[in-house]
Amino acid sequence: MSSDFSGKNMPADLTIRASNICKSYHIYSKPLDRLKQSLWRGKKCFFKEFHALKNVSLEIRKGETVGIIGSNGSGKSTLLQILCGILNPSSGEIEVHGRVAALLELGAGFNPEFTGRENVLMNAAIMGLTREQIVSCYDQIVEFADIGRFIEQPVKTYSSGMYVRLAFATAVNVSPDILIVDEALSVGDIRFQQKCMSKIKQFCQKGTVIFVSHDTTAVTELCSRVIWIESGKIIMDGLPKLVVEKYIQYMYEGNTGTSCDDPKTCLSSSSYDMKGFNFIEDNIRQFGNRSAVIKGVRIQSEKGSNGSIYSGMPCEIAIIIDVQKDILNPIIGYIVKDRLGREIIGDSTGLIKQDIPGFSNGNNYLVSFKIENWPNIQAGDYSLSIAVADGSLENHIQCHWLHDAVIFTNIPVRTPAGIFSILNTDVKVSRFNT
């Protein structure tokens, strides 16, 4: 194992080179085993070895913006910590050329007892800035963080939002060569997230950025290259769109835990093809008098893989309802929300003005919304909330409302400028003289 943070042996265009990095941890099934291990001094083994990274090799060129994606526990944070020098690899070589500013997890980097100001000064000094450089960047940091008088308070009194504001402001304003950001942007309000994004974009013009996130939209938008890690190994390394698409496919196809492949056992009387339904589990937030209970929900495009919805294509939202009391005037509706919780698309049988015959106790019903052209919304993850009510549009009782019953990924035809764009738009240009 060797680490070289001078990078003097690397080609000039590289800023990071990792060769055959492995990281393993000793996992003890009970605390006593740890003690036994130290007493036996290696003569007997009381742990299992867990390999968090397996022979990871990568090269990052100066000025690249590299996204790292992968499912929970795949090894992303471990890799970042090794790249920053916070963690040593078990074997392999790591070379880094340039000053690294890392925004890893919340809580790292600051001393909770020190004030914001003291932490900023200390961080800048650790980064190797001279007194003059520190003085010149201090005001920028305070202005960017925008936490007012809290800058003079110990950071242990900060909210998580204030903390991340100051941590981010410090990391981007101390003139690093390499900026490493791990998910930290998910904390803080939307305005601050946008401010951070635009600062990272600015930074990308001159520096190297490594950005770890589960937000595939942000990764695709920001990065010039994406590395996908799974079970401690690099699965794919290439253009963001290609890597993200494969990753999304993997995530949904691999995630069959809540789908029912033999749905006939789930619904008593239907010949409808029930493949791909998400059956509702207790951990989904829900309310209602439960006189009709939503048992399963599915959203699917006519074409495409499970979990991905394609704009511009026919799409169906299907709902299985188990009726436990007669419902005289059923109304069924759905709402699609984006990752910020904004309601983007929604409809209901009441709004469509489609009268549904009453549901009778003891039966299951399948309600299907067939949408001819799914709107061209931004690429990314969305949630689908579903509700069944009894009554009229103006006056009804909620039988069952499921918040965020299904998560899906939208694949637009082209990038919309706003939340959505209108497909089949014809553009004509003509010249005229006044």
Ligand SMILES: Nc1ncnc2c1ncn2[C@@H]1O[C@H](COP(=O)(O)OP(=O)(O)OP(=O)(O)O)[C@@H](O)[C@H]1O
């Ligand atoms: N100190 C440790 N001791 C034992 N196992 C660890 C330790 N740190 C990490 N791991 C394990 O290593 C694996 C990789 O963890 P890591 O935090 O790098 O994953 P990740 O891809 O960043 O996950 P997430 O997306 O959930 O943040 C996980 O299975 C984790 O449980």
